[in-house]
Amino acid sequence: MLNWNTLSDAERRDALARPVMKNSVTLKQTVSEILADVEHRGDEAVLDYTRRFDCPTLPALRLSVEQRDALAAQVSQDVEEAINTAFANIKAFHEAQMPQDIQLTTTPGVVCEQRFVALEAVGLYIPGGSAPLPSTALMLGVPAVVANVPRKVLCTPPGKDGLIAPEIAFVAKRCGIEEIYLCGGAQAIAAMALGTDSIAQVDKIFGPGNSFVTEAKQQVSQRADGAAIDMPAGPSEVLVLADGEANPAFVASDLLSQAEHGADSQAILVSNSESLIDAVKAEVDTQLAQLSRNAIAVAAMDNARYILTTSLNEAVAVSNAYAPEHLIVQTEDARGLLPVLKNAGSVFLGAWSPESAGDYASGTNHVLPTYGYAKNYSSLGLLDFMRRYTVQELSPQGLQNLGPAIMTLAAAEGLDAHEKAVALRMQALKDNQDG
Amino acid sequence: MLNWNTLSDAERRDALARPVMKNSVTLKQTVSEILADVEHRGDEAVLDYTRRFDCPTLPALRLSVEQRDALAAQVSQDVEEAINTAFANIKAFHEAQMPQDIQLTTTPGVVCEQRFVALEAVGLYIPGGSAPLPSTALMLGVPAVVANVPRKVLCTPPGKDGLIAPEIAFVAKRCGIEEIYLCGGAQAIAAMALGTDSIAQVDKIFGPGNSFVTEAKQQVSQRADGAAIDMPAGPSEVLVLADGEANPAFVASDLLSQAEHGADSQAILVSNSESLIDAVKAEVDTQLAQLSRNAIAVAAMDNARYILTTSLNEAVAVSNAYAPEHLIVQTEDARGLLPVLKNAGSVFLGAWSPESAGDYASGTNHVLPTYGYAKNYSSLGLLDFMRRYTVQELSPQGLQNLGPAIMTLAAAEGLDAHEKAVALRMQALKDNQDG
Structure with a gap:
């Protein structure tokens, strides 16, 4: 437990420091070579990488609409209903974000307009890995639907069987996404940004990924012939702000929700109550033992920080300085703190608003600025799938x-x-x- | 004159190609060294560079508010009035862009919110050079005022006398900007992004600049400890879409407005009327001779392209493919074309809407996506000075x-x-x- 009040400025900086995230020269070089290869050999290069890393027998990059629908039909009834619930909430909340065009006569005879229009083509990247991520497909696909983007491309690495998870296929079908390509990693980003014979260029690429994907997104966003990207990436993180009234089991469960994402996840508890911190620590130990992703969560919780402040105001100041991706507020009057809380990707108010709600189904987007970017970048929203331009007529x-x-x-x-x-x-x- | 209809696909691509803009390894290296120097030596490094490149006798980086006001008082009555007119229009148009927070109950008992808040600290870069650029100060300063950004920093290189142009000082005063630093180039960008003893870090940096400034903005935007930037940069450009009814002198004057910005400026005329193109070319020659920045404009017009299409529809298609920063529409029914015009930073409708109007005073912002970025980036607006985040409460x-x-x-x-x-x-x- 760190007692904020007794820390020096340097110790405070250390307490809120993120893990150093420096892409190695080797990674940059490897990704740059993959980009060059895809630029020169096109589909052939993308297929080669995909056969090497994902599915040795993959016949072609495109998943047909028939394959998509056959996979989607395999989703269980309860998962289908859960996806439909999440879809409806995310759609409603992003529809509410629809901007209005404006028209203003600034001087008699001088009309100025600001117009919003959907991007023409977006690329949605859904990582592969041990479990399917239908929630990420929803968070990227639904805003594209609401914005009315004419061309939606989805790339995701195929399994050994050359197919994708039924849950992803189901979400793609719900979002009307017909262009699905079976590829992942830097090669998928390169294909969407630079174009190949079968995958036409997109204007902007969205979605999370491993270090190759992140580095590839960064590189293509720096090229004039590349693509824009959603936002810079970093390890996921949560800061829970809790007072003595908070339920330690709830707080522990939110810290662990973050911890199970990856060993590099950051979980921070800031409280003005020492007894609450002690109780949360004990709860963390109990709950940790029950998690299937125990090893990952244990590794992440090794870096968890418990910060004791002398007041709730000081706790708020700590949160503002850290600028967390997810900010969970479990205090007596959580909403009352909203006006003084700055710099967060998404704020979860009160005991009954776990991070999982926003991760999956409340309606807010779970693609959020992390790594301190909440100070200068926005949470993903409908506007990221649109473009503003102006018009004037004198x-x-x-x-x-x-x-x-x-x-x-x-x-x-x-x-x-x-x-x-x-x-x-x-x-x-x-x-x-x-x- | 290029006859679009007779061009091969490759020739069409060439006709719309931008000049290659590849920052040399030397430039990247030099800028990276300046960044490292400012990071390590702080103010001392910034002062050293500024004394070397701008003002050998500069005593300190900060321009005091008293100096600002004394300079502002030197502005002539007519320039003061013109700036006030532009200020009022830009302010009104950006005020009209103020977004509304939203709150939506997506499921009974599940409240989702999207909130907008001004960035905490912005850095506004105003280039130096042969003539002062009060218009750029207005385009960056006024939206920051309207967004209600608490901390506004302005950097601009000082003259040999250690001062800045009275016009810039006047705009800074009008915008309530008190933090003015006398530095330019990569060192100014480094100071704002990374912070020094006297210049605290900002969250986002706005504004145009030379290749050092552009490269420095790119580099700091790639660092997690750096700053966000407004948009990627490229040479300025105009595409005029005109039919046989257009006034050749007006069209020529708009092409030349672009050409006088720099030798690398792009000016393109697309028309379905051969006689209009011929008449514009003759007008360009006549008007060119009268310009004080004749050498620059002549160099730029050497790269001008005159494209003849078989129809107005085809001309629109050419414009959409090019995605110009400025799109001037001088056709019989300019507004009627608006629904089919895509991909432009700002559109100027009709004979009485010269590019100069938007560059200075109509109210729209003149910081626009160029180099084809109009396909995936927005024109600068109020939203670029704000941040969106979400809140949920169950x-x-x-x-x-x-x-x-x-x-x-x-x-x-x-x-x-x-x-x-x-x-x-x-x-x-x-x-x-x-x-």
Whole structure:
């Protein structure tokens, strides 16, 4: 347990430090070679990597709509219902985010507009691994549906059988995603960003992944011929802010929800109650023993931090400084703290709002800024699947009203042609009036 | 003149190709060294670079508020009025962009919220050079004011006299910017992103600059301890879409407005009228001769492209494929084309809407995605100075309603602790009801 009040500034920084996440030169080089290979050999390169890493006998990259639907039909009734519940909530919450175009007359005769339009083509990356991740498919697919993105591409590594999890297929079907490619890793990101014969380029790539995927997303986002990406990535993390009234078992379960994600997950408890911290620690030990992903969770909890503060205000300050991806507030008046809580990806208020709710089904998106990025990046939302642009239209009267100011500013910046573009139009209007 | 209809696919790609913009290894290395130097030596490094490149006798980095105000007082009456006009329009248009927080009950007892909050600290970079750029200061400063960003930092290289242009000082005063630092280049970006003793870190950096500034922004945006940036950069560009009814002098003046920005500026005319193209070319020659920045404009116009299409529809398709930063539409029914025009940073409709209007004073922002980024990035707007995050709160009833779906999905993904976080809360509610 760290007593915040007795820590030096340096110790405080250490207490809130994230694990160093430095992609090795080797990783950068490997990913850069995969990108170059996909750029030059296209589908053949993607197939080679996929056969080597995922499915040696894969006949082709594309999963047909018939295969998708056959897989989707295998989903059990209760999982189907759970996915439908989550789908409905995520859809409703993202529909509520639909922005309004604006139109404003700033000066008589000068109309300015801001318009929102869906991106043309998005790439959704769903990691493979030991268990299927239908929740990630929902969090990426549903906003794309709501935004009305015309082209939705889903890439996910196939299993040894050359197929994908039925749950992913079911979500893809629910989202109307017909372009599904059986590939993962840096090669999948390269294919979506740079294009191959069978996978046309997308405008933006979304989704989590391992270090190869993350590095590949970073590299393609730096190329003008690449693609935009959703946000920078880092290990997942939770900060629980709790007072003496919190239920230690609930708090422990939220810390462990984070811990079971990966050995590099960060779990932090900040409380003004020493007895609560002690009770949570005991609960963590009890609950840890029961988890199937015990080894991962134990490793992550080795790095867990328990921070004791002298007041709730100080606890809030610690949370604001850390800027957690998930912020769980289990205090007597959780909502009352909302105005002073800054810098979090998503905030979970009160005893009955576990992180799992937002991870799966409440309606909020679970793709969130981590690693301190909550200070300057947004949680994933509908707007990330759209683009804003502006329009302006001046009437002759509008140009006459605004022209002198434009010409003065252009002259102040020494830009003659800008000035002349207005001057000769003003002259034409004058000639018309005189004539 | 290129006849679109007779071009092969490869020739069409060439016709719309941007100049290759590959930062040299030397540039990357130099910038990376400047970043490391500022990281280690802080203010001293920034001062050294600034004395070497900008003002040998500079006593300190900070421009005091008194100096700012004394400089601002030197602005002529007509420039002051023009800036005030532009300020009012930009402010009104960005105020109209203010987003609404949302709150939605997705399932009875499950409340989801999306909240918008201003970034805490932004860095605004205003390039130096031959002429002052008060318009850029307005385009960055006004949205920061409207968003209500608590801390606004402005960096701009000082002149030989250790001061900045009165116009920039005037805009800074109008925007209430008190933190002004006399530095430019990669060292200014490094200082704002990484922090020094006198310049505290900012969360996000905005603004254009030379290749050192652009490369430095790119590098700091890739560091977890760095800063977010507004958007990727490229040379400025315009595409004018005109039919036979367009005024050749107006079209030529818009192409030249772009050309005078820099020798690498792109100016493209697409028209279904050969006689219009011929007339514009003649006008370009006439107007070019009269420009003070003639050498720059001549160099840029050497790369100008005149594309003849067989129809207006085809001209629209060419524009959509190019995805111009500025799209000027001078056709009989310009507004009628709006629904089919995609991929532009800002659209200027009709004969009386020159690019200069948006560059200076109509109210729209002139920081726009260029180099084809209009396909996947937004025009700068109020939202870029804010952050979105979500909040959720479940009542006991809400957890009981949604709990089963959450547990089913967590089980499907093999995440026990996520399931247990719900299960033990459901059990506690049951115990309460039973007890």
